[in-house]
Amino acid sequence: xxxxxLNHIGVATPSIAxxxxxxxxxxxxxxxxxxxxxxxxxxKVCFVDTPxxxxxxxxxxxxxxPLPGNASIAGFLERNPQGGQHHMCYEVPDIHAAxxxxxxxxxxxxxxxxxxxxGTPIFFVHPRDMGGVxxxxxxxxxxxx
Amino acid sequence: xxxxxLNHIGVATPSIAxxxxxxxxxxxxxxxxxxxxxxxxxxKVCFVDTPxxxxxxxxxxxxxxPLPGNASIAGFLERNPQGGQHHMCYEVPDIHAAxxxxxxxxxxxxxxxxxxxxGTPIFFVHPRDMGGVxxxxxxxxxxxx
Numbered sequence: 001x002x003x004x005x006l007n008h009i010g011v012a013t014p015s016i017a018x019x020x021x022x023x024x025x026x027x028x029x030x031x032x033x034x035x036x037x038x039x040x041x042x043x044k045v046c047f048v049d050t051p052x053x054x055x056x057x058x059x060x061x062x063x064x065x066p067l068p069g070n071a072s073i074a075g076f077l078e079r080n081p082q083g084g085q086h087h088m089c090y091e092v093p094d095i096h097a098a099x100x101x102x103x104x105x106x107x108x109x110x111x112x113x114x115x116x117x118x119g120t121p122i123f124f125v126h127p128r129d130m131g132g133v134x135x136x137x138x139x140x141x142x143x144x145x
Numbered sequence: 146x147x148x149x150x151l152n153h154i155g156v157a158t159p160s161i162a163x164x165x166x167x168x169x170x171x172x173x174x175x176x177x178x179x180x181x182x183x184x185x186x187x188x189k190v191c192f193v194d195t196p197x198x199x200x201x202x203x204x205x206x207x208x209x210x211p212l213p214g215n216a217s218i219a220g221f222l223e224r225n226p227q228g229g230q231h232h233m234c235y236e237v238p239d240i241h242a243a244x245x246x247x248x249x250x251x252x253x254x255x256x257x258x259x260x261x262x263x264g265t266p267i268f269f270v271h272p273r274d275m276g277g278v279x280x281x282x283x284x285x286x287x288x289x290x
Contacts (some may be wrong), residue, residue, distance in 0.1 A: 001171075001172065001173040002173040002175070003168070003172050003173045003174040003175065003193075003195055003196065004195075004196065005195065005196055005197065005198065005203055006154075006195045006203055006204045009151075009154060009230075009233065011276070011278060012277075013276060013277075019276055022275075022276055023148070026146075026247075026250055026252070026275075027146065027148050027235070028146040028147040028148040029148040030147070030148065048148075050148055050149075050150065050151045050235075051148065051149065051150055052150065052197050052198050052201055052203070053150065053197050053201035053202050053203075054201050056197055056198035056199050056201050057198050058150055058151055058197070058198075058203075058204065059151045059203065059204040080277050081277075082272070082273065082276055082277035083276050083277040083278075084272070084276070084277035084278055085154075085230040085233065085277075085278055088154065088230065090172070090195075102171075105171055107171070127227070127229070128227065130167075130171075131156070131158060131164055131167055131227055131228050131229070132157075132158075132225050132226075132227035132228040132229035132230075133156060133228075133229055133230055
């Protein structure tokens with residue numbers, strides 16, 4: 001596998017509405033996408049753009065708020081009531097090839113690839129196999145490059 | 146303040162040597178800088194490059210290992226023995242202007258600006274004032290843009 005683009009950093013928050021105010025008014029973000037629910041994954045998400053080098057798109061911040069019944073993000077927020085860094089997401093050209101490679105290396109892929117917040121297939125890899133970092137792998141959106 | 150480039154994600158590790166093997170062999174990183182000690186800050190650091198959009202430089206991973214006597218990273222590793230996401234670092238054009246802006250907003254800036262791992266001045270802002278994210282602010286290296 002070749003290291004892909006760092007697409008986004010997942011940041012858990014008890015309130016996307018409050019985090020939008022923070023990223024806009026404190027951090028000075030100018031492009032904050034409309035929040036949307038992903039009921040299958042039990043989360044509301046919102047992407048904040050950061051500027052990349054030379055006017056390109058930088059790594060995004062993905063704000064994540066649990067929907068009712070979501071145990072894993074709610075558990076994270078119990079341990080970190082203000083929220084905090086939750087995962088790192090890298091792009092790959094082919095999600096199934098990436099899954100096979102991680103599994104061949106003995107890494108625990110958490111479930112089958114499913115459609116993620118950018119509309120392309122994603123999977124997560126267990127943080128215990130990834131230096132303590134919950135890692136999301138996503139297929140690069142077509143036409144994005 | 147205008148949101149700057151996400152320069153790097155700080156990732157704490159009990160062993161930079163082991164993390165280099167992980168980022169090279171598991172994640173497929175091709176550019177991993179030579180680790181170096183920052184004795185004033187009590188850390189050894191090592192930057193891993195990720196590819197940005199369109200061939201630009203992406204957000205780096207900063208691997209951080211505590212030097213003997215460093216209580217804060219050692220404490221982080223006690224809570225997270227494998228390591229994990231430690232901080233997020235954004236660039237600003239002027240470190241002193243940024244410090245004044247954060248302080249005017251009531252954010253706790255942790256100490257005076259000091260020279261960071263990229264050779265430009267940096268400071269940290271308390272995670273409790275930043276949505277649970279320990280945030281590093283660094284002056285963009287001159288000539289980098």
